[in-house]
Amino acid sequence: MATTTATAPVKNLRETKREMAGAKRAPAKAPAKRAPAKKQAPATAATPARKLRWTVVEEFAKGKHQTATLDGHTYTIEQAGEGWTASVTVGKKRTVLVESGTFGKCYGACVAHNRNRA
Numbered sequence: 001m002a003t004t005t006a007t008a009p010v011k012n013l014r015e016t017k018r019e020m021a022g023a024k025r026a027p028a029k030a031p032a033k034r035a036p037a038k039k040q041a042p043a044t045a046a047t048p049a050r051k052l053r054w055t056v057v058e059e060f061a062k063g064k065h066q067t068a069t070l071d072g073h074t075y076t077i078e079q080a081g082e083g084w085t086a087s088v089t090v091g092k093k094r095t096v097l098v099e100s101g102t103f104g105k106c107y108g109a110c111v112a113h114n115r116n117r118a
Contacts, residue, residue: 050070050071050114050115051070052068052070052075052110052111052114053068053069053070054066054067054068055067055068064077064079064103065077068110070114072090072091073088073089073090073117074088074089074090075087075088075110075113075114076088076089077103077106077107077110080099080100081100082100083099083100083101083102084098084100084101084102084103084105084106085098085099085100085101085106086098086101086105086106086107086109086110088110088113097109097110097113
């Protein structure tokens with residue numbers, strides 16, 4: 001009796017041994033690790049905004065002569081001839097921020113000075 005068996009193609013024995021040896025040597029890949037969560041900084045109490053409250057001096061109401069006081073700093077915008085002058089007074093020391101500028105430039109200088117002081 002003759003039996004027929006289907007023969008599967010046989011791989012080269014040397015290649016098979018190399019594949020098996022390579023599989024033993026290569027470490028198993030570990031699953032990707034996630035980066036640890038960053039620690040969040042503790043919430044600090046927000047400092048309230050230091051806004052200047054401007055008042056128009058009554059005797060100069062026509063010319064927009066204005067003053068604002070906050071934390072011991074007195075800001076003054078006054079008309080000087082054709083232009084405007086902005087100054088800040090701390091105690092008895094007066095510092096001129098803008099001399100002979102536009103009203104908007106003087107106002108901006110006062111607000112910027114208030115923001116930048118620590």
